[in-house]
Amino acid sequence: MSAEQDYFIMVTDHEGVEHKLAAVEGWRVMEIIRDHGLAIKAECGGACACATCHVYVDDEWTGRLFEPRDEELERLDDAFEVEDSSRLSCQLLFNPELNGLKLTLAPSDL
Ligand code: FES
Numbered sequence: 001m002s003a004e005q006d007y008f009i010m011v012t013d014h015e016g017v018e019h020k021l022a023a024v025e026g027w028r029v030m031e032i033i034r035d036h037g038l039a040i041k042a043e044c045g046g047a048c049a050c051a052t053c054h055v056y057v058d059d060e061w062t063g064r065l066f067e068p069r070d071e072e073l074e075r076l077d078d079a080f081e082v083e084d085s086s087r088l089s090c091q092l093l094f095n096p097e098l099n100g101l102k103l104t105l106a107p108s109d110l
Helices: 031-036 070-076
Strands: 009-012 019-021 054-057 087-088 102-105
Touching: 009 031, 019 031, 031 102, 070 087
Parallel strands: 009 102
Antiparallel strands: 009 019, 054 087, 054 102
């Protein structure tokens, strides 16, 4: 068993239920959420073109992520209910430094 098996993220869904999801290095956070069957649309499949993978990053993590690129910020302009902690989860590549990352799925029209 590799150490990768121990990586995880914590994701709160639209019902307020928190899920501990096994995470894989090199995967987009959006892919991790989708792979576990949580309700995230991610319509463009990670191309930073739809903003339907919008999440809120927990306060303790906001300063620990790399800064969003212009493309991500522009796409977030199209999203609903954007907050300071908003990110597009397809633009967050999971790496060991993000082990334990806490997120909440942003509201959607699912
Ligand atoms: S999946 Fe479309 S912007 Fe992230």
